[in-house]
Amino acid sequence: MYVAVKGGEKAIAAAHRLLARERRGDESVPEISLEQIRQQLSLSVDRVMSEGSLYDPHLAALAVKQARGDLMEAIFLLRAYRTTLPRFGYALPMDTSRMHVRRRISATFKDVPGGQLLGPTFDYTHRLLDWGLAGAHEQEGGVPGPTEIDEATNTPGTPDMPRVLDVLGREGIIESEGRSDDPEPGDLTRHPLTLPAGRSMRLQNLARADEGFLLAMGYSTQRGFGNSHPFVGEIRMGEVEIEFVPEELGFSVTIGEITLTECETVNQFIGSGDARFTRGYGLTFGQGERKAMSMALVDRSLRAGELGEEVRGPAQDQEFVLYHSDNVEASGFVQHLKLPHYVDFQSELALVRGLRRDAAGKEEDHER
Amino acid sequence: MNAEAMPGYNYAYLDEQTKGMIRRAILKAVAIPGYQVPFGSREMPLPYGWGTGGIQITAGIIGPDDVLKVIDQGADDTTNAVSIRSFFARTAQVATTTATEEATVIQTRHRIPETPLKSGQILVYQVPIPEPLRFMEPSEAETRTMHALEEYGVMHVKLYEDIAVHGRIATSYNYPVKVEDRYIMCPSPIPKFDNPKMDDCPALQLFGAGREKRIYAIPPHTRVRSLDFEDHPFEIQAWDEACAICGSRQSFLDEIITDDRGGRMFVCSDSDYCARRVREQEDT
Numbered sequence: 001m002y003v004a005v006k007g008g009e010k011a012i013a014a015a016h017r018l019l020a021r022e023r024r025g026d027e028s029v030p031e032i033s034l035e036q037i038r039q040q041l042s043l044s045v046d047r048v049m050s051e052g053s054l055y056d057p058h059l060a061a062l063a064v065k066q067a068r069g070d071l072m073e074a075i076f077l078l079r080a081y082r083t084t085l086p087r088f089g090y091a092l093p094m095d096t097s098r099m100h101v102r103r104r105i106s107a108t109f110k111d112v113p114g115g116q117l118l119g120p121t122f123d124y125t126h127r128l129l130d131w132g133l134a135g136a137h138e139q140e141g142g143v144p145g146p147t148e149i150d151e152a153t154n155t156p157g158t159p160d161m162p163r164v165l166d167v168l169g170r171e172g173i174i175e176s177e178g179r180s181d182d183p184e185p186g187d188l189t190r191h192p193l194t195l196p197a198g199r200s201m202r203l204q205n206l207a208r209a210d211e212g213f214l215l216a217m218g219y220s221t222q223r224g225f226g227n228s229h230p231f232v233g234e235i236r237m238g239e240v241e242i243e244f245v246p247e248e249l250g251f252s253v254t255i256g257e258i259t260l261t262e263c264e265t266v267n268q269f270i271g272s273g274d275a276r277f278t279r280g281y282g283l284t285f286g287q288g289e290r291k292a293m294s295m296a297l298v299d300r301s302l303r304a305g306e307l308g309e310e311v312r313g314p315a316q317d318q319e320f321v322l323y324h325s326d327n328v329e330a331s332g333f334v335q336h337l338k339l340p341h342y343v344d345f346q347s348e349l350a351l352v353r354g355l356r357r358d359a360a361g362k363e364e365d366h367e368r
Numbered sequence: 369m370n371a372e373a374m375p376g377y378n379y380a381y382l383d384e385q386t387k388g389m390i391r392r393a394i395l396k397a398v399a400i401p402g403y404q405v406p407f408g409s410r411e412m413p414l415p416y417g418w419g420t421g422g423i424q425i426t427a428g429i430i431g432p433d434d435v436l437k438v439i440d441q442g443a444d445d446t447t448n449a450v451s452i453r454s455f456f457a458r459t460a461q462v463a464t465t466t467a468t469e470e471a472t473v474i475q476t477r478h479r480i481p482e483t484p485l486k487s488g489q490i491l492v493y494q495v496p497i498p499e500p501l502r503f504m505e506p507s508e509a510e511t512r513t514m515h516a517l518e519e520y521g522v523m524h525v526k527l528y529e530d531i532a533v534h535g536r537i538a539t540s541y542n543y544p545v546k547v548e549d550r551y552i553m554c555p556s557p558i559p560k561f562d563n564p565k566m567d568d569c570p571a572l573q574l575f576g577a578g579r580e581k582r583i584y585a586i587p588p589h590t591r592v593r594s595l596d597f598e599d600h601p602f603e604i605q606a607w608d609e610a611c612a613i614c615g616s617r618q619s620f621l622d623e624i625i626t627d628d629r630g631g632r633m634f635v636c637s638d639s640d641y642c643a644r645r646v647r648e649q650e651d652t
Contacts, residue, residue, distance in 0.1 A: 080411050192406040195509045336415070
């Protein structure tokens with residue numbers, strides 16, 4: 001005899017107890033601290049802050065820990081917290097040309113004012129598993145000391161490091177950055193997206209978009225679904241000060257410093273006599289070079305309409321990109337399929353059985 | 369209001385500014401029945417697709433004097449219904465009930481209760497895809513224009529094609545309706561069995577789509593017509609069986625598989641309705 005499913009509440013509580021246990025793992029292994037996550041899984045923390053749209057390494061580390069390392073779950077945790085925070089104002093626009101640069105490369109010029117600076121990058125590492133990291137303690141002398149660091153980098157934070165695209169801009173050979181038709185940025189987290197979306201709204205959407213999604217979209221443009229002929233004008237990563245004007249003071253004060261990765265691409269030119277290159281832009285919290293580059297590719301391809309290019313690839317289609325880029329939305333909706341659908345399925349079952357009955361009846365008529 | 373409901377959070381989770389924004393969207397929705405009002409949907413601590421639109425509406429309208437009922441698939445004890453009910457019990461310290469007639473606010477996923485709703489009650493639907501034309505036209509810019517121009521030809525063509533291919537309209541849930549002879553509206557994925565309950569309903573019906581950022585409404589006593597053709601009139605599902613628990617022949621039945629040899633039974637999907645009938649039968 002069927003017993004109606006009762007006790008959902010008990011089942012949920014029991015599931016959560018199991019989850020807490022699984023999260024902790026074997027208790028004879030020391031618990032991981034937020035500071036360890038911040039320091040040693042810093043790129044996880046950076047991604048969670050970027051897509052969670054909240055610059056707070058401590059909370060992001062907490063979210064990573066609570067989510068058992070599932071970064072999308074961590075992003076969701078951070079977003080759900082962020083949305084409850086009050087706004088007390090807007091910072092002044094950040095000037096990334098005044099960044100204390102820790103990494104800066106240009107693929108368009110062999111040398112640029114301020115020089116090329118590799119910084120802490122996976123680039124040119126050979127992807128061989130480092131057995132030295134597998135032991136309980138990192139090998140003696142495995143971690144470079146401060147003196148070695150100073151030798152490896154020329155003075156970090158060189159103040160005189162103009163953005164490469166600004167140099168091109170002075171020549172007038174690339175489109176200017178400021179646009180008069182989209183002056184005051186909206187706020188995607190307070191107002192629903194409306195279409196067609198201006199560039200500031202699109203960039204907000206892309207900034208919190210899923211890295212994997214942007215990577216695939218950007219990649220698709222390289223393979224012919226809306227090519228935009230990109231060159232990496234510049235990638236820079238480092239610390240930028242945030243300035244804020246409190247109403248009661250009336251002048252700006254520095255309220256903090258955040259790490260950013262910025263990518264500017266130089267793309268397909270427009271015009272002929274007055275030919276000039278176009279731009280794509282990507283920006284992330286922390287170190288997020290893969291995403292910043294993908295974002296710049298997608299930003300540029302989404303400008304197809306504005307630049308009079310034919311919209312042929314998914315990455316050029318605003319609705320396609322902007323409505324499907326958010327992993328909190330996508331993950332929720334895909335996974336809602338595991339919720340009960342008894343009623344809808346029962347309705348479909350009755351319909352399909354009815355169609356089959358109709359067809360069987362017709363066949364009998366035919367045979368008679 | 370009790371600000372101490374959950375430390376660090378406002379009453380009913382959302383801040384008052386957000387609630388005001390949601391209430392303005394609801395007022396607009398009530399003023400234009402069946403029209404999808406865009407609103408600044410927030411991230412909620414429950415996943416998108418799991419009822420965040422309904423939860424935001426409920427959070428926007430609920431107060432300490434309300435009595436809340438939450439159902440999923442018609443039942444109060446399905447896991448997601450339990451989860452949403454406990455969310456409001458925790459954040460708004462609101463009284464909850466499973467009895468349809470006692471509730472002032474009923475949040476639902478996929479069903480309208482069998483017990484007729486009364487004036488003063490509010491039924492809040494969770495909506496996954498609010499756009500009835502979406503699977504005919506994927507572009508939101510296009511479908512908004514189609515609604516504005518009342519250009520609903522594609523919908524009638526779709527229903528006609530069903531009849532041409534299957535001999536009947538092959539939509540069994542989420543069956544499109546026309547509200548007050550103007551907007552074609554998605555009733556959310558309720559079975560078409562429930563569609564007639566929307567027409568001239570004395571309760572206020574509110575629809576929330578969190579991920580898609582839309583709110584729409586059917587004010588009390590509004591005309592809601594399920595789309596059909598003169599020679600193929602709208603019909604609802606019927607079962608040969610009666611509910612195995614309460615014996616009802618009037619309610620929507622869920623099929624339960626009882627063994628692996630084709631054994632099955634049918635029971636009411638509305639657990640409150642079914643339990644009440646059993647109580648009444650025991651009393652007599």
